[in-house]
Structures are given as structure tokens and as C-alpha cells.
Amino acid sequence: MVEDYRARTEVLARGLGFSGPVLSEIDERKATTAEAQSTRLIETAGRAHILALDERGAALTSPAFAALLARLRDAGTPETALLLGGADGHTEALRTKAHRLIGFGPMVWPHMLARVMLAEQLYRALSILAATPYHRG
Numbered sequence: 001m002v003e004d005y006r007a008r009t010e011v012l013a014r015g016l017g018f019s020g021p022v023l024s025e026i027d028e029r030k031a032t033t034a035e036a037q038s039t040r041l042i043e044t045a046g047r048a049h050i051l052a053l054d055e056r057g058a059a060l061t062s063p064a065f066a067a068l069l070a071r072l073r074d075a076g077t078p079e080t081a082l083l084l085g086g087a088d089g090h091t092e093a094l095r096t097k098a099h100r101l102i103g104f105g106p107m108v109w110p111h112m113l114a115r116v117m118l119a120e121q122l123y124r125a126l127s128i129l130a131a132t133p134y135h136r137g
Contacts, residue, residue: 005119057101
């Protein structure tokens with residue numbers, strides 16, 4: 001499902017002035033501690049504007065998420081990284097480094113389900129910006 005949404009998002013992204021989404025994963029077996037995993041995520045994000053998915057993050061509506069992405073694009077932000085943590089979530093260091101914490105509400109979701117939810121919300125956000133009928137609400 002993640003790949004399906006990624007491919008659909010890539011098609012919409014080009015027409016809206018976004019670069020296509022790139023999925024980068026950190027192998028948790030190679031980053032044995034939460035600190036090591038956070039360090040790898042920060043390194044992977046590079047100079048990107050960091051939006052970290054966190055249970056303490058602000059729960060945005062889909063239109064608000066779309067507007068946030070549009071504001072970043074319109075401000076000339078060259079790259080945005082959406083970081084999804086591992087089983088233990090993000091460390092305080094990563095939460096501090098993030099430009100913004102966003103979340104799917106206070107519930108904790110299984111990692112694989114959260115990946116699909118994030119991919120779908122990214123596609124939905126671009127669908128909103130493109131005024132397609134996918135988002136009807």
C-alpha cells in the first residue's frame with residue numbers, strides 16, 4: 001500500500017511544484033539504540049525541513065496538513081522530511097531537532113500501519129491541493 005500511495009503521490013507532486021516522495025528506511029537492526037536510530041534519521045534528513053511524526057505532535061486535519069505542505073513549498077523550502085520513528089518513537093534529541101511535531105492523535109499505531117497512514121495522508125494532501133475528487137470533506 002505504501003508503494004501504491006507513493007507512486008500516486010509522485011504523479012500529483014510534479015504538477016504541483018513538489019519533487020516526488022522518496023522513501024528512506026533505517027534498518028532498526030543496524031541502529032540498536034533509540035539514540036543511534038535518531039542520529040541516523042537526522043543524518044538521512046540532512047538539511048530538510050523536518051516534520052516528525054510523534055504521539056505528542058499536533059493532530060492536523062487533512063486540509064491543514066495540505067496547507068502546511070503548500071506553505072513550505074511556497075516559501076521555497078527545497079526538501080521536507082517526514083520522520084516516522086521506530087518501536088520506541090523518537091528521542092528527545094530528534095524531537096528538539098524537528099521543526100514541527102505532528103501526529104495521528106494520542107493513540108499509538110503499529111509502525112507498518114503508521115507508514116501506510118502517512119503515505120495516504122501525503123497523497124490526500126496533494127489531492128486537496130490539486131482539487132481532485134479524492135478528498136471530499
